[in-house]
Amino acid sequence: MALETASITVLGATGSIGTSTLGVLARHPERFRVRALTGHRNVMLLAQQCQRFAPELAVVADAASAAQLRSLLGGFGTEVLHGAEGLEQAAGAGADITVAAIVGSAGLRPTLRAVRGGGRILLANKESLVMAGALFMDAVAASDALLLPVDSEHNAVFQCLPGNFSRTRLVDSGVVRVVLTASGGPFRQSSTAELEGVTPDQACAHPNWSMGRKISVDSATLMNKGLEVIEASWLFGVAPEALEVVIHPQSIVHSFVEYRDGSMLAHLANPDMRVPIAHALGWPDRLASGVGPLDLVGLGRLDFSAPDTQRFPCLGLAYQVLRAGGTAPAVLNAANEEAVAAFLQERLAFTAIPAVIERTLAREPLQAVTGVDDIMAVDAAARVRATAVIREMAGIAL
Ligand code: NDP
Numbered sequence: 001m002a003l004e005t006a007s008i009t010v011l012g013a014t015g016s017i018g019t020s021t022l023g024v025l026a027r028h029p030e031r032f033r034v035r036a037l038t039g040h041r042n043v044m045l046l047a048q049q050c051q052r053f054a055p056e057l058a059v060v061a062d063a064a065s066a067a068q069l070r071s072l073l074g075g076f077g078t079e080v081l082h083g084a085e086g087l088e089q090a091a092g093a094g095a096d097i098t099v100a101a102i103v104g105s106a107g108l109r110p111t112l113r114a115v116r117g118g119g120r121i122l123l124a125n126k127e128s129l130v131m132a133g134a135l136f137m138d139a140v141a142a143s144d145a146l147l148l149p150v151d152s153e154h155n156a157v158f159q160c161l162p163g164n165f166s167r168t169r170l171v172d173s174g175v176v177r178v179v180l181t182a183s184g185g186p187f188r189q190s191s192t193a194e195l196e197g198v199t200p201d202q203a204c205a206h207p208n209w210s211m212g213r214k215i216s217v218d219s220a221t222l223m224n225k226g227l228e229v230i231e232a233s234w235l236f237g238v239a240p241e242a243l244e245v246v247i248h249p250q251s252i253v254h255s256f257v258e259y260r261d262g263s264m265l266a267h268l269a270n271p272d273m274r275v276p277i278a279h280a281l282g283w284p285d286r287l288a289s290g291v292g293p294l295d296l297v298g299l300g301r302l303d304f305s306a307p308d309t310q311r312f313p314c315l316g317l318a319y320q321v322l323r324a325g326g327t328a329p330a331v332l333n334a335a336n337e338e339a340v341a342a343f344l345q346e347r348l349a350f351t352a353i354p355a356v357i358e359r360t361l362a363r364e365p366l367q368a369v370t371g372v373d374d375i376m377a378v379d380a381a382a383r384v385r386a387t388a389v390i391r392e393m394a395g396i397a398l
Pocket residue numbers: 011012013014015016017018038039040041042043100101102103104106124125126127150151152209210211212213214215273
């Protein structure tokens with residue numbers, strides 16, 4: 001029997017998740033046809049992707065980039081749009097599958113737009129859930145969207161949960177604990193003194209994963225795991241007390257789910273994002289991802305240890321805002337994005353990142369979340385506050 005072809009939009013096609021997604025799609029041309037691709041500044045790569053996958057629509061940051069893309073594509077039949085309106089159109093293009101892989105808070109509106117349009121949403125943009133978890137999950141419930149996690153830990157949890165689990169009654173499935181694994185990043189064994197002098201390139205040289213620069217720094221501070229704790233809490237309805245993090249330097253076990261009878265299920269795979277991407281693209285079928293089999297004997301051992309929240313305070317800050325609720329996670333996210341950008345531009349020391357977040361949180365009032373416009377206003381105000389804090393702290397240990 002011939003398979004039906006699914007249409008697919010990739011938001012953030014030029015990034016690490018976007019290119020891995022296109023790599024998996026290229027293996028299955030009979031199953032998928034690309035409807036829209038969005039990038040931001042990397043016009044050259046987007047042009048190559050358009051030539052390879054022939055989308056109906058491509059979106060870039062601004063009018064100048066759009067003109068450049070049109071000129072690179074010549075008479076090619078892809079419509080080129082730009083800016084927020086272009087993203088809105090791509091997200092609302094009615095594709096069967098939308099991959100939400102824009103980095104940071106810029107992903108919130110387009111991802112929500114895709115959710116409202118229904119279809120299958122492959123969520124990589126964890127910042128959407130961190131900023132607006134309740135709004136986001138309400139939008140999913142109100143639409144006929146099927147939300148599947150692409151983040152490797154959450155995809156692993158999804159695979160270890162029973163097929164009929166309900167996020168509002170996870171306990172009915174017998175789940176007592178969810179354990180997210182963390183590699184510990186490139187500075188797992190560094191002392192506090194060593195952390196003070198680390199450079200952006202050192203922070204972005206992750207031992208196991210190849211990722212964009214922002215998430216690489218988040219991984220090095222353990223903020224990535226903190227954002228993932230918040231993400232898991234919204235996706236699966238797990239209370240903070242039942243969500244744990246363990247350091248697992250090999251990044252082979254991607255998460256665990258523990259049941260009340262004492263059983264613990266784990267998901268294992270080589271550390272390559274094509275595994276969760278292929279899982280979410282094909283679900284409930286299994287698609288070849290291009291990732292090789294696990295060599296258990298070659299690995300020999302798997303290690304686990306507790307995270308050190310003294311050296312890596314960002315994880316503790318994430319638990320704190322998850323418990324506080326309201327706009328606190330959006331403030332944490334905005335302050336983190338500003339602090340990471342300042343670190344990448346060598347305006348802030350690595351060890352000052354958690355201090356910027358903590359001081360911004362202390363100065364921003366906690367409010368209830370009402371709508372997406374309010375969340376974006378809170379995001380903007382927190383960025384102004386964080387920028388002022390960064391200025392105060394500039395030069396510390398640089
Ligand atoms: P990258 O930085 O590699 O890519 C980000 C993508 O978003 C690029 O396509 C970029 O375009 C686009 N983009 C950047 N800024 C904007 C903006 N203001 N408006 C619209 N588009 C924009 O990030 P990753 O692929 O690493 O991460 C993407 C998301 O997936 C993040 O939320 C991350 O936390 C999550 N994630 C990533 C994992 C990974 O392994 N990389 C693992 C799990 C989750 P351009 O490059 O053209 O400027």
